[in-house]
Amino acid sequence: MANKLSIISFSGDFDKLTAVFTLATGAAAVGYEVNLFFTFWGLDAIKKKQGRSFVGGTALTKLFGFFMGGLKAAPVSRLNFWGASASIFRSLMRRNNVATPEELLEAAKALSVNFYACEMAMHILGLTKEDFIPEVKDVLGVASFLKIADGGQTLFI
Numbered sequence: 001m002a003n004k005l006s007i008i009s010f011s012g013d014f015d016k017l018t019a020v021f022t023l024a025t026g027a028a029a030v031g032y033e034v035n036l037f038f039t040f041w042g043l044d045a046i047k048k049k050q051g052r053s054f055v056g057g058t059a060l061t062k063l064f065g066f067f068m069g070g071l072k073a074a075p076v077s078r079l080n081f082w083g084a085s086a087s088i089f090r091s092l093m094r095r096n097n098v099a100t101p102e103e104l105l106e107a108a109k110a111l112s113v114n115f116y117a118c119e120m121a122m123h124i125l126g127l128t129k130e131d132f133i134p135e136v137k138d139v140l141g142v143a144s145f146l147k148i149a150d151g152g153q154t155l156f157i
Helices: 014-029 040-046 059-068 081-095 101-110 119-125 142-149
Strands: 004-009 033-038 114-118 136-140 153-156
Touching (some): 004 014, 004 040, 014 040, 014 081, 033 040, 033 142, 040 119, 114 119, 119 136
Parallel strands (some): 004 033, 114 136
């Protein structure tokens, strides 16, 4: 197996995105080729507009975009305490010198991790490539991503 790690990021949850970016940056730091494929709620982590904004093509998709809110508004998957848990985790991370998801995203960019967005999920959510950070290398379907991932380890988070 090649030194290649491909991660499918399906979740928009704080803790799961932290795992995605921790694994990606760790692997990239030791020389792995790293490919991240963001689909459905995972797409929220790589949106250009962070915070609550009406992003999408129709009224319904704009409403989804508003409620998701981007990486900075990502909820914790368990014991979210009405949104307070992510702030508590960020505070604990800073106190223990652990990178936050936002810092890990910046590190992934610096380490040349490959970012891909799921074409199907983008169509459903009314998003375009312009809605995402410039580091998104391409918009792909599943078959194209699987070709890129071939020969390495693939994880689904």
